[in-house]
Amino acid sequence: MTFSSTLLENAVNEFAKLPGIGKKTALRLVLHLIKQDAAEVNYFSEAIATMRKEIKFCKHCFNISDKEICNICINPSRKKEIICVVENIRDVIAIESTQQFNGVYHVLGGVISPLDGVGPDQLNIEPLVKRVTEEKTSEIIFALNPNIQGDTTIYYIGRKLKELPVKITTIARGIAFGGELEYADEMTLAKSISNRIPVEQYITPV
C-alpha cells in the first residue's frame, strides 16, 4: 500500500499490528477516526495509554484490576471460601456476566500445554495452592475449557490439593442450550449421559 501521508501510514501500521486486523481494515479504522472530532480521538488514544500504564493484576487472584486488590476480591459480600479457577480474564468476564457465581476467582494465566511449552511453573498454580492452604477454602470449581490441556491442568492441580480438606468440582460438560442432541459430538453426549443429574436439581436455580 502506498500512502501520500506519513502520519496516515504510521497510524495504519500501528492498527495493523493488532491481532486479526490487516492493512485494509486498519486503513478503514483510521479513515473513520479522521472523520471523528479531534476531542473524541484524543479520548480514544488517552483511554488506551492510561489503561496500559495504570492497569494492575490483582495480587490475590491475578484478575485485571485498577488497584492492588481487585473489586471482586475486595467485595465483602462474595464468598471467599469458594474459588473458581479459570484460564484467563476473558473467562472471568464471561462467568461474571451470568451473575450466577458469588465466590471469588483465581486466574491461572493459561493451561498446562507441553506442546506450546507451557508447564505448571509458568502458571499461577503455586499461589493457588498457597491460597487454599491459608484461606480455609471449602471448594475449588474448575471452569476450564473442555480439552486435553484443560483436563491435564485439572488433574495436576487436583493432585497438588489432594491432602487438603477442599472439595474439588468442575463445571458441567453437556449439551448446550439451543444445541441439538443429533448434532452433538459423541464425547459431549457421552459425558452428558454419564454425568446426568436429578431433575429436581436441574429445575431448581442455584
Add this chain to the structure above:
Amino acid sequence: MTFSSTLLENAVNEFAKLPGIGKKTALRLVLHLIKQDAAEVNYFSEAIATMRKEIKFCKHCFNISDKEICNICINPSRKKEIICVVENIRDVIAIESTQQFNGVYHVLGGVISPLDGVGPDQLNIEPLVKRVTEEKTSEIIFALNPNIQGDTTIYYIGRKLKELPVKITTIARGIAFGGELEYADEMTLAKSISNRIPVEQYITPV
C-alpha cells in the same frame, strides 16, 4: 459484559466505537495491548492522536496529506495536466499501488446520491472545474465505482466541463483478471464487448 476494572472497561468501550468492532473483539484487542510493552502501546496511542491532530487535506486535490499540498501534487515528475477523479482517499491508495498512473488526483469526497442526501454541492466539484479551467488540464480520467451514483456523477461533471478543451475518459469496465466469462454479470459482459479494444493496444503496456 461485566468488567472488574474501569480502565479496562473504558478502553474496550472506546475500541467498540470503531466500525465493525464489537465488544468481544474490542476486549480481545485490549487484552492484546495489555500484554505488549508499555512503550509500544504508547507509540500506538501517540500515532493515532498525532495523526488526527496534524493531518491535513491537500488544498489542491483534497487528498490526505501531512502538509498544505500533498506529496503527489508537489512531485515535479507527475503530469499535472492529467487529473484522475476519484471518490475517496482509499481509491487514491488503490490506484497508487498499481504504479501505473503518473498524473495527479482529485478527490470528490463522495458521489452524487440523492437517496443518501448527497448533492453536487457537498462534493469537491466546483474546485475541480476551477482546476480544469485554470491549469490547462488536457485529460480528466474518471475512476469511480461502476454504479448508478458513479455514472450520475460522471454525467454531471461531464456537462460542467463540456465547454472546456479537455478530454474526458473513464477507466475501463470489463471482465476482471482471474474472473470467468461464465460467471460475469450481463452488464459487465455487455460493456466489455461494446468497449472492445484492438489486441495490439491490449498487449502493449501503457
